Amino acid sequence: MSFAEFGGPDVLQLVDAEEPHAGPGRIRIAVRAxxxxxxxxRVREGQVLGAHPVELPSGVGLDAAGVVDEVGEGVTGVEVGDRVFGEGADTYADFAVLGAWARMPEGLTFEEAAGYPSVVETALRVMREVGVRPGQTLLVSGASGGVGSAVLQIARERGVTVIGTAGAANQEYLRDLGAVATTYGEGWVERVRRHGEVHAALDLAGSGVIRELVELTGSPERVVSIADLGAPEFGVRFSGVAGSVPAALAEAVDLISRGKLHIPVEKSYSLAEAASAHIDSQAGHTRGRRVLVI
Known part of the structure; x- marks a missing residue:
């Protein structure tokens, strides 16, 4: 899957491309999801070129799960035929090169595994950046998507109380993940206040609530956004640059293996349906993850 110009979902084109190969320190996988x-x-629209430089025409996708079929120079601990998940470049494809990977935990399907890498890395990063500690309360705006699902479960494991906002249809889902659930929309700030002091907040949906999150926490330094490019106007950090993906994958494997983390796949698409997947992703209201099945 490729795009030759920035724009809407219609710029995505299914094309024949040269197969990539694993350079030093990399592996290639036959992508399954x-x-x-x-x-x-956001990359397709040209929104985040500072963090994700793009040379057109460009492939699409960061996360994938599949079977190792090529191992680059200097790589140890993985062999052709291993089932792995990880992060790389241009993963909406039959073959992709990964720069960070881990063996898939037992019991995970390729579809499920493909939904974890960037999501868990982002969840761990923003919780670290916002500085929330055990015993404190974290407010998560837009809590039912992939990153929110991970944050809620990791926070519960770390002894952090979470208040999560989501649509009415996802309230039970948030409660199942250990959060105090409330709806967004008119009156949401007062509904949050009824649950007590908020020590930190994450904006995961970009729904124009930065001012209110600052008000609820008492300081812009206690708020981090991954979705509102205007957040810095309020003194709030916009987090868009990945930290250590290998460390995040190792933690994901540990949490999944211990039954402490599960992110459901809300919907699967074929590679040819990538534009539809982007349209649905942009519309929000996701419960868990969306994946392409290759």
């Missing part, structure tokens, strides 16, 4: 992340359509 690719995760669909909001950053994918």
């Amino acid at each position: 690719a995760g669909v992340n909001p950053v994918d359509w």
Whole structure:
């Protein structure tokens, strides 16, 4: 899957391309599933060129799960035929090169595994950046998507109380993940206040609530956004640059293996349906993850 110009979902084109190969420190996989992340359509629109430089024409996708079929120079601990998931470049494809990977935990399907890499890395990063500690309360705006699902479960494991906002249809889902659930929309700030002091907040949906999150926490330094490019206007950090993906994958494997983290796949698409997946991702209201099945 490729795009030759920045724009809407219609710029995505299914094309024949040269197969990539694993350079030093990299592996190539036969892709079985690719995760669909909001950053994918932000890159397609040219929104985040500072963090994700693009040379046109460009492939699409960061996350994937599949079977190793080529191992680059200097790589140890993985062999052709291993089932892995990880992060790389241009993963909406039959073959993709990964720069960070881990063996898939037992019991995960390729579809499920493809939904974890960027999501868990982002969840761990923003929780670190916002500085929330055990015993404190974290407010998560837009809590039912992939990153929110991970944050809620990781926070519960770390002894952090979470208040999550989501649509009415996702309230039970948030409660199942250990959050205090409330709806967004008119009166949401007062509904949050009824649950007590908020020590930190994450904006995961970009729904124009930065001012209110600052008000609820008492300081812009206690708020981090991954979705509102205007957040810095309020003194709030916009987090868009990945930290250590290998460390995040190792933590994901540990949490999944111990039954402490599960992110459901809300919907699967074929590679040819990538534009539809982007349209749905941009519309929001996701419960868990969207993936492409290759």
